[in-house]
Amino acid sequence: MDYILEVNNLRKGFKNFTLDNISFKLEPGYIMGFIGPNGAGKSTTIKLIMNLLKKDGGEIKIFGKDHIKYEKEVKDRIGFVYDENYYYEDLTINSMKSIVASFYSNWDDNKFYQYLKEFDLNPKAKIKTLSKGMKMKFSLAVALSHNADLIIMDEPTSGLDPVFRREILDILYSVIQDDTKSIFFSTHITTDLEKVADYITFINKGKIVFSQAKDDILENYAIVKGGLDILNEDIRKEFIGLRETKVGFEALTDNVNKMRKLFGDKVLIERASLEDIMVYTVRR
Amino acid sequence: MLGILKRDFVLMISSKQTIILLIFYIPFFIMIADSFMPDILYFTIIIFYSYLMSILSFSYDITGKSKYIMNSLPVSRRELVLYKYLSTFIYFVITVVYVGVYLWIIDAFNFVSVDYFNLTQIANAFPVLMILTGIVYPVYFRFEPKIAQIIQMLVMVFFFTTTANISFTGDKGVLIYLGKLQWGHIMVIALVIYVLSFVLAVKMYDNRDI
Numbered sequence: 001m002d003y004i005l006e007v008n009n010l011r012k013g014f015k016n017f018t019l020d021n022i023s024f025k026l027e028p029g030y031i032m033g034f035i036g037p038n039g040a041g042k043s044t045t046i047k048l049i050m051n052l053l054k055k056d057g058g059e060i061k062i063f064g065k066d067h068i069k070y071e072k073e074v075k076d077r078i079g080f081v082y083d084e085n086y087y088y089e090d091l092t093i094n095s096m097k098s099i100v101a102s103f104y105s106n107w108d109d110n111k112f113y114q115y116l117k118e119f120d121l122n123p124k125a126k127i128k129t130l131s132k133g134m135k136m137k138f139s140l141a142v143a144l145s146h147n148a149d150l151i152i153m154d155e156p157t158s159g160l161d162p163v164f165r166r167e168i169l170d171i172l173y174s175v176i177q178d179d180t181k182s183i184f185f186s187t188h189i190t191t192d193l194e195k196v197a198d199y200i201t202f203i204n205k206g207k208i209v210f211s212q213a214k215d216d217i218l219e220n221y222a223i224v225k226g227g228l229d230i231l232n233e234d235i236r237k238e239f240i241g242l243r244e245t246k247v248g249f250e251a252l253t254d255n256v257n258k259m260r261k262l263f264g265d266k267v268l269i270e271r272a273s274l275e276d277i278m279v280y281t282v283r284r
Numbered sequence: 285m286l287g288i289l290k291r292d293f294v295l296m297i298s299s300k301q302t303i304i305l306l307i308f309y310i311p312f313f314i315m316i317a318d319s320f321m322p323d324i325l326y327f328t329i330i331i332f333y334s335y336l337m338s339i340l341s342f343s344y345d346i347t348g349k350s351k352y353i354m355n356s357l358p359v360s361r362r363e364l365v366l367y368k369y370l371s372t373f374i375y376f377v378i379t380v381v382y383v384g385v386y387l388w389i390i391d392a393f394n395f396v397s398v399d400y401f402n403l404t405q406i407a408n409a410f411p412v413l414m415i416l417t418g419i420v421y422p423v424y425f426r427f428e429p430k431i432a433q434i435i436q437m438l439v440m441v442f443f444f445t446t447t448a449n450i451s452f453t454g455d456k457g458v459l460i461y462l463g464k465l466q467w468g469h470i471m472v473i474a475l476v477i478y479v480l481s482f483v484l485a486v487k488m489y490d491n492r493d494i
Contacts, residue, residue, distance in 0.1 A: 102287040
């Protein structure tokens with residue numbers, strides 16, 4: 001199997017944080033959501049993939065090639081969108097475009113101006129005069145205008161209103177209709193991913209909790225609701241995460257059949273959302 | 285290479301502060317040079333402008349995080365360093381042309397009588413620029429822009445103090461001993477410094493977190 005992005009045993013240590021031997025793979029034609037709470041290691045992983053940070057160990061392959069040995073070739077086929085605007089604020093959209101375009105071998109000016117029109121962006125506007133959403137759209141227009149095969153996005157929807165977010169997700173969805181392209185998309189807004197992602201990689205405290213197909217995750221995990229009377233120390237250990245209130249408990253499980261056998265009709269078993277999975281796993 | 289130059293020029297002409305600096309520093313130099321360094325005015329202006337143009341692009345990273353963008357584009361870190369070192373020569377040529385035209389206009393209109401093309405001073409300025417940028421570039425490639433800016437200012441202050449010292453003390457100053465070196469010797473020293481500086485900068489930039 002040829003993977004568009006392959007991360008194996010990636011390691012990076014800081015004073016107060018370690019990215020601990022993480023591994024995951026992304027196939028062509030899919031969107032992978034990269035979720036985790038703030039400080040879990042999402043941005044660090046993306047910076048390592050983009051070679052902005054130097055890895056301490058492990059391997060990163062993009063389009064089947066080492067991301068440092070073939071850095072130029074690989075980056076020519078990557079579109080990137082970061083969580084904030086890193087473009088030169090004093091430049092106009094046009095000037096910034098002309099700088100960026102000169103680095104790419106497949107830059108498509110027509111496509112870029114088509115996106116500007118679609119996003120309602122004035123090419124003569126200075127970047128500093130754009131709102132956060134517009135800056136994000138500009139970044140997206142740049143990322144999509146050089147026929148990139150892999151789009152890497154670090155929290156592109158954070159701080160945006162639901163209308164903007166939906167627009168961005170629709171664009172991503174249309175990009176993925178070409179089954180040679182893939183999107184790797186970090187976020188802590190899990191509802192965005194439930195709409196568009198095919199795979200979910202969940203990172204917490206620098207470790208991968210899981211990296212699986214979204215449908216499998218949503219099928220395997222469930223929320224169990226019941227009264228406090230059925231809880232004891234052994235039962236508590238059966239859950240991934242547990243929340244107890246005065247009237248009862250809510251817990252996350254990844255073994256629905258076992259729960260049914262254990263509790264029968266005494267509990268209510270409901271579908272878990274990605275947010276539930278993230279919150280209960282982080283709290284455990 | 286063209287991409288890097290394009291970025292530097294677009295940034296240069298988009299900044300009002302830079303344009304003001306490039307336009308008004310020559311009259312400023314002429315004013316102060318009249319009092320204590322008329323002989324090396326042309327030399328000083330050439331050095332100052334080419335040095336300024338060479339390090340200016342680093343200063344845009346001080347307030348922003350545009351380094352993330354540059355390092356995410358299809359260009360390797362080694363190439364970024366190499367282009368920076370090569371661009372010094374291009375800035376030097378541009379400076380000679382710009383300063384030449386500017387001073388020619390000043391001279392032609394009889395505002396002040398100044399050199400607008402002096403091959404000896406151009407030849408003397410070249411190794412000095414290589415030494416100055418050779419000291420400052422690795423600092424910018426290794427440290428955060430704010431720290432690097434402080435160091436480069438110290439280099440600039442050192443250079444101008446030394447230049448003024450040469451002017452003031454003439455053949456009685458300690459620096460006269462440098463005068464015993466031939467241009468060729470200085471050029472070789474400058475080249476060695478510049479190449480070593482490049483190797484060091486590549487090594488440091490290649491291994492650091494952005």
